[in-house]
Amino acid sequence: MEPIRAVCCGYYGKGNAGDEALLACLLQMLPSRVTPVVLSGNPQETRDRYGVAACNRMSAFPLLPVLRQSQVFIWGGGSLIQDATSTLSPFYYIGLMGLAQGMGLKTIAWGQGIGPLQNKLTRQVAQRMFSRCTGVSVRDRGSASVLAQWQVPCTMAPDPVWALDPKSVLGLGHLPAPRVAVTLRSHPQLTPARLQCLTRALIDFQKATDTCILLVPFQPAQDKAIAESIQSQLPGPSHLFTLEDPRELKGLFRGVEMAIGMRFHSLIMAAAEGCRCFAISYDPKVSQLMADLEIPGWELSDLPTDANAIGTTWLEHYANGDPLSDISIQSLVDRAKIHRDLLHQFFDRFFPA
Incomplete structure (x- = not known):
């Protein structure tokens, strides 16, 4: 044949x-x-x-x-x-x-x-x-x-990526825990003022939680400069991951406590691997995902201008938020x-x- x-x-x-x-x-x-x-x-x-x-x-x-x-x-x-x-x-x-x-x-x-x-x-x-x-x-x-x-x-x-087989990431286990992943992307509404506000909020969040911040550019040509800018200002441990294998990218979230993400598939990967997620939506598809999974977050256009308010909201979700249940994750994977x-x-x- x-x-x-x-x-x-x-x-x-x-x-x-x-x-x-x-x-x-x-x-x-x-x-x-x-x-x-x-x-x-x-x-x-x-x-x-x-x-x-x-x-x-x-x-x-x-x-x-x-x-x-x-x-x-x-x-x-x-x-x-x-x-x-x-x-x-x-x-x-x-x-x-x-x-x-x-x-x-x-x-x-x-x-x-x-x-x-x-x-x-x-x-x-x-x-x-x-x-x-x-x-x-x-x-x-x-x-x-x-x-x-x-x-x-x-x-x-559900999006096929729910069912993508993850792979482990070499070296992830050697980084300090707990870990929080951040996936921001370039966008006209992510102005320098908003980016700096988010950076100040991350600095305060890291000081309060003693977490290792993982900067994860999903499209390095657009996102890496943002990740590098944030990393250069963080007071605590951090690591920038530029992973080419999407299965490793999904596997990265297995070692993460919480994900703060703009990228649509970063939120799917994180949720599928049992992370607490917090979204910043730049697109209707992200807003729809937030509604479907009951992920807290903001529309980028409505992002608070007070870094302290942002950091406090992240701290509350880090301390008291819940990831998707194993039953919900398995259901989404099966349906994908x-x-x-x-x-x-x-x-x-x-x-x-």
Whole structure:
């Protein structure tokens, strides 16, 4: 039997740990008889890290032969179809999906978080592409609601990263305990004044708790300067972790008491590994996660201007907050595997062994 080739398309190879975690999940969940080909911003890095075939996501010359030699095209997970941060980005993904469908490939939209879609044209072409997919899974109620309005059937399950297998992090156990992880990201609303306020709050928090602060940039090109700025001002022990393997990134939170995070997948990873979480939301997907999991936090735009108020709130959550229960975590992990079931049912139906 000839191997089944599946082209995996997402924001891969661009240094964003959340999207790399989604790719790791997708590769973990694909049936073993499927040969993935990943469209990547850094094909060599993707080949080396995951041991899969990869080609340049922006080069048409290798891409067209890859599509011709493949049977399946998969939109990998995450917020690919949204126009809040870029009006061009969704058309890149929509264009590739349309090309694959026009070439006769079976298509799957997997683990999607849809929107915001502010542009009428984006909504129209996105609706057309989703309606032509053979299988669709989404990660939240908002995305399911959009597809329901478009009369596109879909499967809803928690974000696939809940089910990512973690790996232990070398050297973590040698750092002082207890530990608190901080994952801030660059954003126009994270002004220098707000960042300095958060830094002062962290300084006071560390003095009061005697914790080791772990600075964890999820996209180093955007986040590392922020992490370095905070670390340079902390009075106590700290460590900056730049981890390339998303499984190690998730495993990092096994050795952490509390996570203070802006990054969506940092909060999922932390909650999945039993951390108390405190969120600072810059995006509707983070706000929705806060509501779904009852994670305390603030909208970035509403961040208190008093560092003492921020630090006091963190201290209260550190002392009295609760992580998700083991039962809740297991339920979320089990339901996240519905995305795996969709893939296996799809391949069993259209490519029976």
